[in-house]
Amino acid sequence: MQGSVGNAIDEANREVVRRLTEPDVTWRGVRAALDVIPGMKPNLVLHSGPPVGWAAMAAVQQQAVIGAALFEGLADDEESARSAIERGEIEIAPCHDLGAVGAMAGATSASMAVIVVENDEFGNRAFCKVVERALQFGQFDDGVFENLRWLVDVLGPALHTAVEHLGGVRLVPLISRALHMGDECHNRNVAATALLLRTLAPALAEVAEGKDLPGIFRYFEEIDQAFLGFAMATAKALTDAANGVAGSSVVTTMARNGVEFGIKVSGLGDRWLTGPAQVIEGAFMPGHGPEDATPDQGDSAIVETVGLGAMAMANALTAGAISGGTARDAIARTRDNMQIAAGRSRSFTVPVLDFEGTPVGIDVRAVVRTGILPTILTGIAGCRPPWGRIGAGVVRPPMEPFVAALRGLDEALRDHDGG
């Protein structure tokens, strides 16, 4: 792919990078999934990552899907949920196929509260479940279901009314600011969460009095990662608009289901290219180690696709320290990723590199040429009961999907030229 072909790819990539970095994304509200996600159905449970059949699904993701089915009242107990899924009465599908993203197991069902965002330039909407910390790691019980109901009955409507009152909240500038406050917006979202609360608090106090305001504020106080759902939805709104540019070799989706790692490449449209989900190099919680971990899982890697997460690691030296790295290591990680990126973010910049933009637009050509795989930050889910979050760390994708993508682009170009 040299000469004029290479130039055509470069030009397509420039447009993809522009779409990944230029539009703003506005938070519009919080709604039950069934009311807003096109294609959502009462008997459908969404999961993270590329498509996967029930039998092949990672145990923790199965567990989360069962929990969602029980939450919806689609089955009376785990066993009957399992057989209803096997019979196809309860359906499963990737979040990504419906314009949504889900952290970790990603289990999202009809009545759950989802964040609704909109791409200001392209008008497309994206959705991500309001952050909760149990079901997405395969855990559920009455307390978990009660919390999920509180999210949709109390938190969701209060946030929705507040956001409408504000006429929407612009998310890209908020993320830009959080990036200058020690966040990379994947494993570390505390600044973004605090900034979001600061933006919302006056409106919440005006419109949500008498609606468990203390509980709503406690949600944002207790969950440092509350913003992750907003960061993911923002990235999804940008990447969906950037997908489908003919000839582009830029990655527009990275997603994992605990079994497979999948990418989409703009020039190949909605086609998934996959390889085996990798083991995470992580900092484990006491009493846990790699042998307890589900391999790489979750749609959250969508944030790396737009220049956040590991791409912005040099901004989150505190997060780096958690996994034992030095400041130099974290800065090197951002620099490494620059070698495989088609561009730099205009919105997300790195103070310690004198405000250079973060790497954005992973170019499959550069990945295959240099052998450098993008780095991704991630949480780690247990692989057996009692499930739950057992750590956090860094992972790289397998090389296979990048090679397959390059081959696919090559074929597409040949078809175009020859046919």
Place this chain on the structure above:
Amino acid sequence: MQGSVGNAIDEANREVVRRLTEPDVTWRGVRAALDVIPGMKPNLVLHSGPPVGWAAMAAVQQQAVIGAALFEGLADDEESARSAIERGEIEIAPCHDLGAVGAMAGATSASMAVIVVENDEFGNRAFCKVVERALQFGQFDDGVFENLRWLVDVLGPALHTAVEHLGGVRLVPLISRALHMGDECHNRNVAATALLLRTLAPALAEVAEGKDLPGIFRYFEEIDQAFLGFAMATAKALTDAANGVAGSSVVTTMARNGVEFGIKVSGLGDRWLTGPAQVIEGAFMPGHGPEDATPDQGDSAIVETVGLGAMAMANALTAGAISGGTARDAIARTRDNMQIAAGRSRSFTVPVLDFEGTPVGIDVRAVVRTGILPTILTGIAGCRPPWGRIGAGVVRPPMEPFVAALRGLDEALRDHDGG
């Protein structure tokens, strides 16, 4: 000062550094100055910096003192306020002499709302006016007075009740965290402000319903520097407890009134050592330049005394960029200050230097020996109507007080040895 004398000084300095870095400081409430500041009087107006007579006072500080007198109803108009001050009917005194600190002009009068904090180890209290952005820069009118009244009538009581509800708020850990989020807690306090709001919001929602909750939240949303008063009070509570250690050559106060720059040194107790206030190297707001600026002013340099502000500049690369510096410059500034510091903070650390502590305990011996003067971040006040904030920048103290302090310590030691 070598040999055993040097060792005795080093030992005294270690204790001072310990007192500057080890105790926690707890926010206890917000009260009217008269109700909590020992020695406060209805006809007394406090000002920033070392003592200064009315005639010699910087014009902007006179203006702020007049504004405070009018706010208290001590005079009917500016002219009568001026003559009441000249006749001594309205008294003036430095904030520092009453255990308080005040940003910029520092004008603090009896009915104004002050933050009350307590040193957990030593039990001493310190006070700083709740941040407002007009009178401290010499500006006042009906709107300014209305806001000052809102601070004492609405914001203050709501915060006080919320803090009591929480059993106090620990400020050192909050500052530690903000330092890992791009703040240095002098010119940049946005993370600390957001974290404080996040901590307070649930309690405020519980105890302050019906008390202009939206307005209270808007205060924290609109004022990125709202936390500065808390940072200053924290530093004052630490430095007061660190002052008066016999033989110590460590600076425990830096304060400026726009005419003079004054320091206190632990081994010299409450004695002020002064030199001329310096001109600030700054980033000016459009239409303003150095010729419009009041020289260095305010008690806020107390934060540099405990390892914040310019001492933590390497943490606030975004703040550095505002004044045109590179990341390297900001990191160099922190390193420069390490050369004149007796120790490193245990509480305040620098991610980009792999979590080394910020420099703390400015040693007058090291300042005189190296010729390196500590750097201080600061706001810039206009020097004539319409007054107000015209920029922000960096300033260094004059050398004179450091030389005088060294001479004073020398004399004290000689008196001790010989007398």
